[in-house]
Amino acid sequence: xxxxxxIGSGKMAAAIAGRIAKAGHTVEVLGRNATKAQAIADQIGxxxxxxxxxxxxxxxxxILAVPYAGAAAAVSDFGSTLAGKVVVDIxxxxxxxxxxxxxxxxxxxxxxxxxxxxxxxxxxxAFNTIFGHVLAKGEPLxxxxxxxxxxxxxxxxxxxxxxxxxxxxxxxxxxxxxxxxLGLMMIGLAKNGAGTWDFAMxxxxx
Ligand SMILES: NC(=O)c1ccc[n+]([C@@H]2O[C@H](COP(=O)([O-])OP(=O)(O)OC[C@H]3O[C@@H](n4cnc5c(N)ncnc54)[C@H](OP(=O)(O)O)[C@@H]3O)[C@@H](O)[C@H]2O)c1
Numbered sequence: 001x002x003x004x005x006x007i008g009s010g011k012m013a014a015a016i017a018g019r020i021a022k023a024g025h026t027v028e029v030l031g032r033n034a035t036k037a038q039a040i041a042d043q044i045g046x047x048x049x050x051x052x053x054x055x056x057x058x059x060x061x062x063i064l065a066v067p068y069a070g071a072a073a074a075v076s077d078f079g080s081t082l083a084g085k086v087v088v089d090i091x092x093x094x095x096x097x098x099x100x101x102x103x104x105x106x107x108x109x110x111x112x113x114x115x116x117x118x119x120x121x122x123x124x125x126a127f128n129t130i131f132g133h134v135l136a137k138g139e140p141l142x143x144x145x146x147x148x149x150x151x152x153x154x155x156x157x158x159x160x161x162x163x164x165x166x167x168x169x170x171x172x173x174x175x176x177x178x179x180x181x182l183g184l185m186m187i188g189l190a191k192n193g194a195g196t197w198d199f200a201m202x203x204x205x206x
Contacts, residue, residue, distance in 0.1 A: 002021045005057035008065030009036035015132040021046040057079040068093035068109045075116040085120040086152045090127035092183035110176035122152035125176035146175035
């Protein structure tokens, strides 16, 4: 049982917050729009709170649930309060027309966001390959994670397991590039071959 902070109060923030509350953790929603943050906390119940946007998050794990385009600004808004935190980046840094990624060659959104974090923060890529409405159903799902810091990765793995997700470590932070490409592939699949956004990636071992 722990407190998990979420920066953002949109669709993914709501879906992740719901899942966290069901797992018995306490959710703190940190939205720049206080009304929207409060609405999520009210909807979640289970002791969910709203902190002050830009002030120190209550949780040791802080989920950054904002679009890639706003991530650097959000990280800057929290500044040194993120020192010592495990920051989970969930962004799919896709172009507005969903045609491709907007990240610099050889980098990922997560690696770019990391540049704005205090040195004492540890960033982990997770959740970007799960659609919010699928996550919100509460079913078991596979969850891919990438990070350089082994301890942070372990903590996020344990956290994901507590949500009923099956964590799969795909490697170091550079693999966030691949996870973001996978996120883009899922969008292409939804718009083309699958013909629906109602699906999840699943690893079938053996
Ligand atoms: N939706 C999905 O199925 C899905 C799946 C996987 C990953 N993701 C990723 O999850 C992230 C959130 O997606 P979403 O669907 O939840 O988006 P959303 O519903 O549009 O919500 C975005 C949230 O980010 C906040 N925000 C935007 N710019 C900000 C800034 N500069 N500073 C602070 N907060 C800012 C918004 O605040 P306001 O309400 O004040 O505008 C809003 O609360 C994105 O990176 C997306 O790529 C989404």
